[in-house]
Amino acid sequence: METIISVKDLDIKFNLRGQILHAIRGVSLDIYKGESLAVVGESGSGKSVFFKSMMGLLDANGFISGGEILYNGRDLTKITKEKDWMSIRGSEIAIVMQDPMTSLNPLHTVGAQVTEAVKIHQGLRGMAAKMAAIEHLADVGIPEPERRYNQYPHEFSGGMRQRACIAIAIACKPKVLICDEPTTALDVTIQAQILELIKQMKRRYNLTTIYITHDLGVVAGVADRVLVMYAGDFVEIASVEELFYDPRHPYTWALLSGMPQLGVRGEDLYSIAGTPPNLTYPIAGDAVAPRNPNALKIDFVSRPPLFEVSPTHKVRSWTLDPRAPEIPVPENILRMRRAGGRGL
Amino acid sequence: MSEKILEVEHLSVVFGRGKKAFKAVDDVSFSLEKGENFGIVGESGSGKTTIGRTIMRICRAAEGSVKFKGEVISGKVSNKNDKKLTDQIQMIFQDPMSSLNERAKVGYIVSEGLYRDKTLSRAAREDRAAKALIEVGLRTELASRFPHEFSGGQRQRIGIARAMVMEPELIIADEPISALDMSIRAQVLNVMNRLKREHALTMIFISHDLSVTRFICDRIACLHKGVLVEMADTETLYSNPLHPYTQSLLSAVPQPDPRAEKKKKLIAYDASMHDYTVDKPIWCEIAPGHFVRGSEKELEKYRGTLL
Ligand SMILES: Nc1ncnc2c1ncn2[C@@H]1O[C@H](COP(=O)(O)OP(=O)(O)OP(=O)(O)O)[C@@H](O)[C@H]1O
Ligand SMILES: Nc1ncnc2c1ncn2[C@@H]1O[C@H](COP(=O)(O)OP(=O)(O)OP(=O)(O)O)[C@@H](O)[C@H]1O
Ligand SMILES: [Mg+2]
Ligand SMILES: [Mg+2]
Numbered sequence: 001m002e003t004i005i006s007v008k009d010l011d012i013k014f015n016l017r018g019q020i021l022h023a024i025r026g027v028s029l030d031i032y033k034g035e036s037l038a039v040v041g042e043s044g045s046g047k048s049v050f051f052k053s054m055m056g057l058l059d060a061n062g063f064i065s066g067g068e069i070l071y072n073g074r075d076l077t078k079i080t081k082e083k084d085w086m087s088i089r090g091s092e093i094a095i096v097m098q099d100p101m102t103s104l105n106p107l108h109t110v111g112a113q114v115t116e117a118v119k120i121h122q123g124l125r126g127m128a129a130k131m132a133a134i135e136h137l138a139d140v141g142i143p144e145p146e147r148r149y150n151q152y153p154h155e156f157s158g159g160m161r162q163r164a165c166i167a168i169a170i171a172c173k174p175k176v177l178i179c180d181e182p183t184t185a186l187d188v189t190i191q192a193q194i195l196e197l198i199k200q201m202k203r204r205y206n207l208t209t210i211y212i213t214h215d216l217g218v219v220a221g222v223a224d225r226v227l228v229m230y231a232g233d234f235v236e237i238a239s240v241e242e243l244f245y246d247p248r249h250p251y252t253w254a255l256l257s258g259m260p261q262l263g264v265r266g267e268d269l270y271s272i273a274g275t276p277p278n279l280t281y282p283i284a285g286d287a288v289a290p291r292n293p294n295a296l297k298i299d300f301v302s303r304p305p306l307f308e309v310s311p312t313h314k315v316r317s318w319t320l321d322p323r324a325p326e327i328p329v330p331e332n333i334l335r336m337r338r339a340g341g342r343g344l
Numbered sequence: 345m346s347e348k349i350l351e352v353e354h355l356s357v358v359f360g361r362g363k364k365a366f367k368a369v370d371d372v373s374f375s376l377e378k379g380e381n382f383g384i385v386g387e388s389g390s391g392k393t394t395i396g397r398t399i400m401r402i403c404r405a406a407e408g409s410v411k412f413k414g415e416v417i418s419g420k421v422s423n424k425n426d427k428k429l430t431d432q433i434q435m436i437f438q439d440p441m442s443s444l445n446e447r448a449k450v451g452y453i454v455s456e457g458l459y460r461d462k463t464l465s466r467a468a469r470e471d472r473a474a475k476a477l478i479e480v481g482l483r484t485e486l487a488s489r490f491p492h493e494f495s496g497g498q499r500q501r502i503g504i505a506r507a508m509v510m511e512p513e514l515i516i517a518d519e520p521i522s523a524l525d526m527s528i529r530a531q532v533l534n535v536m537n538r539l540k541r542e543h544a545l546t547m548i549f550i551s552h553d554l555s556v557t558r559f560i561c562d563r564i565a566c567l568h569k570g571v572l573v574e575m576a577d578t579e580t581l582y583s584n585p586l587h588p589y590t591q592s593l594l595s596a597v598p599q600p601d602p603r604a605e606k607k608k609k610l611i612a613y614d615a616s617m618h619d620y621t622v623d624k625p626i627w628c629e630i631a632p633g634h635f636v637r638g639s640e641k642e643l644e645k646y647r648g649t650l651l
Contacts, residue, residue: 040526042525042526042527042528043495043496043525043528157388157389159388186388186552187386187387187388187552188552188553188554188593188596188597188598189387189592189593189596189613190387190388191596191598192596192598192610196610214525214526214529215526215598216526216600217555217597217598217599217600217605218598219600220598220599220600220601220602220604220605221598221599221602221605221608223602240602241602241603244600244601244602245602254527255526255527256600258526258527258529258530259526259555259600260529260530260533260555260556260558260559260560261555261558261559261599261600262600263533263559265558265559265560265562265578266537266541267537268534268537268538269530269533269534269559270530271527271530271531271534272527272530275495336600336601339601340603
């Protein structure tokens with residue numbers, strides 16, 4: 001498989017009123033051309049920061065303090081001028097942001113904003129550009145696109161604004177599309193429609209897609225590969241089947257066990273005790289350890305390496321070390337394994 | 345006989361007037377028994393929040409009525425009743441960020457509703473606020489903090505505590521967990537489940553996430569463009585949906601199982617499939633407790649699939 005983005009030992013920090021917040025802690029990842037990668041993890045784990053750094057969109061107090069991001073061989077961390085980002089943003093890598101209101105310009109009609117993208121990235125002019133823009137609005141399921149074309153963002157409902165952002169991103173014809181929680185505000189039918197649309201784009205243009213989401217059901221439906229993040233680190237990377245039918249990291253077990261789909265009505269859902277660590281302090285050992293009831297002594301001392309379960313499956317946990325004691329696998333997880341036909 | 349807490353009968357809600365009049369809720373009927381968790385699902389704009397707001401008496405019923413413990417509460421009520429209802433029916437709002445007063449300390453936010461009761465001493469108020477905070481799993485010393493010092497899940501729990509402190513008989517929870525991340529969702533769902541178990545709390549749970557309603561609701565009503573199309577206990581609705589709109593919603597629910605997802609077929613719903621020109625649709629109890637909307641011909645077909 002051909003690599004399109006290669007991240008090596010990336011470190012990202014923020015200046016926070018005199019303190020330093022270490023948001024991304026030395027991570028490496030190859031993203032393959034045409035794949036669909038889903039990213040999951042608790043709020044604050046660094047999902048948005050990690051992918052915004054690939055587009056030069058970190059907040060002003062944030063900076064890359066180490067490592068490299070190679071895009072088709074070019075190191076994006078070396079870009080210093082806003083002007084140089086213009087050749088990347090939109091046409092190479094496009095992003096649909098978590099909060100659609102902040103990425104739409106309230107002073108221009110939605111139609112004008114889609115048309116702008118069409119003009120810049122598809123080279124169309126005049127009526128042809130407008131027609132293409134209306135078609136993109138129709139593609140993302142906006143009803144009466146001709147009429148909606150002339151409306152301002154505040155006249156759209158939350159779900160429609162999100163779809164408008166997707167239309168703009170698609171109009172840029174990017175090679176990589178990053179969707180940061182693209183469907184949280186949408187109801188299931190429209191969500192399914194949008195996900196189907198992105199999948200079609202992926203097939204048609206060999207688009208590389210990255211989905212950041214809190215919905216593991218969505219992950220199962222769209223991803224080829226899944227990345228689990230915790231406290232600015234990658235704790236598990238696996239093919240979608242390995243992640244659902246053979247997850248290995250205790251943190252992944254906890255995330256999966258908390259899904260309402262696995263719950264029994266009237267009984268408590270599994271929920272992870274504690275809170276994620278404060279990233280302004282150094283983290284010793286495995287960041288998950290304080291919340292892992294089966295943590296080992298070494299977990300509090302030394303950061304585990306990435307253990308390889310299969311060529312596509314890597315796990316950062318000492319439980320994978322051959323010397324580690326067996327720990328009990330939650331019943332829910334065993335059931336998922338059986339569902340995947342792997343048995344025990 | 346179990347006790348009926350809430351009866352919504354032929355409720356319609358209209359926004360605007362004259363030519364611009366728009367019926368957001370159209371002839372909706374359902375009732376809730378004490379201790380029940382009743383879900384309302386449906387696409388964006390179907391009128392879920394409007395039903396909640398009408399029960400809260402924020403929106404006016406154009407037709408039909410809402411009865412709370414046997415008394416009509418839509419329309420004019422006496423001052424005494426008004427105060428009682430304000431206390432007994434509470435709403436939890438969708439967005440934990442914007443629904444809390446940023447400048448007030450959490451202790452005040454949670455106890456605010458209690459100030460209406462002039463006979464309560466300050467100590468009694470603080471005591472009840474503390475109890476409500478513990479109830480939702482927040483330490484009482486957090487009462488002196490401000491909302492922005494809390495995580496999303498903690499804020500949502502503050503919203504629940506604020507509703508619980510009134511010891512309400514009915515809670516309307518409008519998309520209470522949509523804005524939360526997955527680990528916090530589980531926490532908040534557990535809090536709600538516990539309140540139901542321990543206080544026999546009656547709840548209307550409004551959501552577009554059908555995997556969550558399946559987990560938390562006893563009974564579910566499915567709303568399409570202001571009209572109820574189906575209502576049944578949760579297991580019946582999920583295992584035997586009759587109305588094509590319900591089927592379409594359920595077919596779209598993402599499953600955390602990649603192989604099942606690959607095979608999944610979306611069922612599209614097109615309202616023009618119904619021919620209601622002559623054979624008008626009715627709201628029919630097709631099996632005990634299972635209601636569906638359809639014309640005689642459609643109901644005949646649905647009955648066939650039930651056998
Ligand atoms: N401008 C900033 N200044 C200081 N800290 C920041 C800034 N932006 C992000 N952070 C911190 O970086 C960490 C990662 O944030 P990020 O937004 O990537 O989380 P996330 O995984 O996307 O969470 P969510 O699911 O809530 O969107 C968090 O601890 C966050 O507080
Ligand atoms: N105050 C209002 N004035 C005019 N129209 C309104 C008002 N409130 C709601 N509506 C309209 O009534 C319909 C139902 O809205 P409602 O908020 O009840 O939907 P909902 O089912 O809660 O949707 P969502 O899932 O998006 O929250 C929508 O078409 C909405 O635009
Ligand atoms: Mg984010
Ligand atoms: Mg609503």
